[in-house]
Amino acid sequence: xxxxxxxxxxxxxxxxxxxxxxxxxxxxxxxxxxxxxxxxxxxxxxxxxxxxxxxxxxxxxxxxxxxxxxxxxxxxxxxxxxxxxxxxxxxxxxxxxxxxxxxxxxxxxxxxxxxxxxxxxxxxxxxxxxxxxxxxxxxxxxxxxxxxxxxxxxxxxxxxxxxxxxxxxxxxxxxxxxxxxxxxxxxxxxxxxxxxxxxxxxxxxxxxxxxxxxxxxxxxxxxxxxxxxxxxxxxxxxxxxxxxxxxxxxxxxxxxxxxxxxxxxxxxxxxxxxxxxxxxxxxxxxxxxxxxxxxxxxxxxxxxxxxxxxxxxxxxxxxxxxxxxxxxxxxxxxxxxxxxxxxxxxxxxxxxxxxxxxxxxxxxxxxxxxxxxxxxxx
Numbered sequence: 301x302x303x304x305x306x307x308x309x310x311x312x313x314x315x316x317x318x319x320x321x322x323x324x325x326x327x328x329x330x331x332x333x334x335x336x337x338x339x340x341x342x343x344x345x346x347x348x349x350x351x352x353x354x355x356x357x358x359x360x361x362x363x364x365x366x367x368x369x370x371x372x373x374x375x376x377x378x379x380x381x382x383x384x385x386x387x388x389x390x391x392x393x394x395x396x397x398x399x400x401x402x403x404x405x406x407x408x409x410x411x412x413x414x415x416x417x418x419x420x421x422x423x424x425x426x427x428x429x430x431x432x433x434x435x436x437x438x439x440x441x442x443x444x445x446x447x448x449x450x451x452x453x454x455x456x457x458x459x460x461x462x463x464x465x466x467x468x469x470x471x472x473x474x475x476x477x478x479x480x481x482x483x484x485x486x487x488x489x490x491x492x493x494x495x496x497x498x499x500x501x502x503x504x505x506x507x508x509x510x511x512x513x514x515x516x517x518x519x520x521x522x523x524x525x526x527x528x529x530x531x532x533x534x535x536x537x538x539x540x541x542x543x544x545x546x547x548x549x550x551x552x553x554x555x556x557x558x559x560x561x562x563x564x565x566x567x568x569x570x571x572x573x574x575x576x577x578x579x580x581x582x583x584x585x586x587x588x589x590x591x592x593x594x595x596x597x598x599x600x601x602x603x604x605x606x607x608x609x610x611x612x613x614x615x616x617x618x619x620x621x622x623x624x625x626x627x628x629x630x631x632x633x634x635x636x637x638x639x640x641x642x643x644x645x646x647x648x649x650x651x652x653x654x655x656x657x658x659x660x661x662x663x664x665x666x667x668x669x670x671x672x673x674x675x676x677x678x
Contacts, residue, residue, distance in 0.1 A: 301651040303328045303677035304658040305670060310337035312663035318349040320670050327677040329354040335385075336363050340371050347378045355383045361412075362392035369397040373404045386411040391418050395426045402433040409437045416444040416453075424452040428459045441466035446474050450481045457488040466494040472502040479507040483514045496521035501528050505536045512543045520548045526557035534562040538569045551576035556583050560591050567598050574602045581609035589617035593624045606631035611639035615646055622650050631656040641669035648676040 307317065309332045321330060330350070335343065335357040347355065359372055375385055385405075390398055390412040398412060412430055419426060419442075430440050440460070445453060445467040457465065467485060474481065486495055495515070500508060500522040512520065524537060541550055550570070555563055555577040567577065577595060584591070596605050610618065610632040622630065634644060636659045644665070648657055657677075662670060 301327060301648060301653065301677050302656040303648070303673055304331065304656065305329070305662040305673070306331040306333065306658070306660040307663045308332075308661060309334040314338065314342040314346055316663065316667045316670075317346050319667055320674060321346070321349045321351075321353050321355065323671050323674045324353045325674065325678045326354075328674050329356065331356040331358070333358040334363075335359050335375075336365070336371060340374055343371070343375055344378050347375055347380070347383060350383055351380050352382050353380075355380075356386065357383070358386045358388060361387045361389040361398075364393065368393050369401045369404075372401050376401075376405050376408050376410065379408050381409075384409040384411065386413065388413045389418075390414045390430075391420070391426060395429055398426070399429050399433045402430055402435075402438055405435060405438055407435055407437055411439040411441065413441045413443060416442045417447040418444075419448070422452075423448050424456045427456045431456070431460050431463050431465060434463050439464035439466065441468065443468040444473070445469050445485070446481060450484055453481070454484050454488045457485055457490075457493060460493055461490055462492055463490075464492045465490075466496065468496045468498065470499055471497050472499040474503065477507075478503050479511045482511050486511070486515050486518050486520065489518050494519040494521065496523070498523045499528075500524050500540075501530070501536060505539055508536070509539050509543055512540055512545075512548055515545060515548055517545055517547055520545075521551070522548070523551045523553065526552050526554040529558070532562075533558050534566045534569075537566050541566070541570050541573050541575065544573050549574040549576070551578065553578045553580075554583070555579050555595075556585075556591070560594060563595060564598055567595060567600070567603060570600055570603055572600050572602055575600070576604040576606065578606045578608060581607050581612035584613070589613065589621050592621050596621070596625050596628045596630065599628050604629045604631060606633070608633045609638075610634050610647075611643060615643045618643070618647055619650050622647065622652075622655060625652070625654065627652075627654055629654050631658065633658040633660065636661040637664040639665075641665060641672075644669065644673055645676070648673050 336359045391414045414427060427442060434440055446469045469482060501524045556579045599605055611634045651657055
């Protein structure tokens, strides 16, 4: 079993985090968002307690105070090999500062994410400077990539070369000829560049198929919203899956919105292609467990079936789903503020190596119950 615990840095106590990190094994990842809310001395103690444990710290670039880069630099200085530090809304940090942070990272694991809709000045310049300073373990990404002029974005992608770079498009916000911008970026993409498109169902199917064909062996991720699929709800995904290459991943969220027969047909069409189907636990009705079990039964080796707000599912049904999975890949995400310690304990007790259990707002759970989960994960 893989265990992921996510804490809100503004609400979690450093004592709780240190205690859990001390017990964490190789199968547990600890994530702390709003890390900028933790006083720097306490943050350094948490990082030092992690040692070689899997720790992910996320800072909000728009909420950094004082010397914007100082807290992150101090965190990087004590970070171990398994600690990753990320900055969202990185465009809110002065370019000179973000570049100095990236340089200070050296070989440490760092990720900086920029919002393309909020980049100012020459939109590609800040990204290019960040990429130029990036080391082998630093990733640079831009969301709302469709907000950049295509020529600027292509220039950024070309400047990435062998650096780790990602560009995320919102398919519902593409203008002009929707596929052209993505195609040009894909053609310029290097082996370490990842292109993703959310709201992919908003793009006409022939255009989307053309985009996937253009991707060929490039890294491409397409995400569809099940409740927004039109016409034959499975047809668009099947056509995309049919032409998907080895490095293309297709995912479907709000999978419960589709009729079971349509969903099963899509999963079967995926075969050994990379595919994911995510259910919203709060919207499951009737024999929810039976529906998920049938999806798991036909899942291929590269298909992941996941459930968010999993705490809504009755514990015994949840256990039967996990037990029915056998060697199939399943992921369950629980809201720690709504799940009981008993439910989480029972789920982890039966989870095999192919199961991932995630708990967000984990700071609401008691330290004792979280430590029990960590011990169960091994």
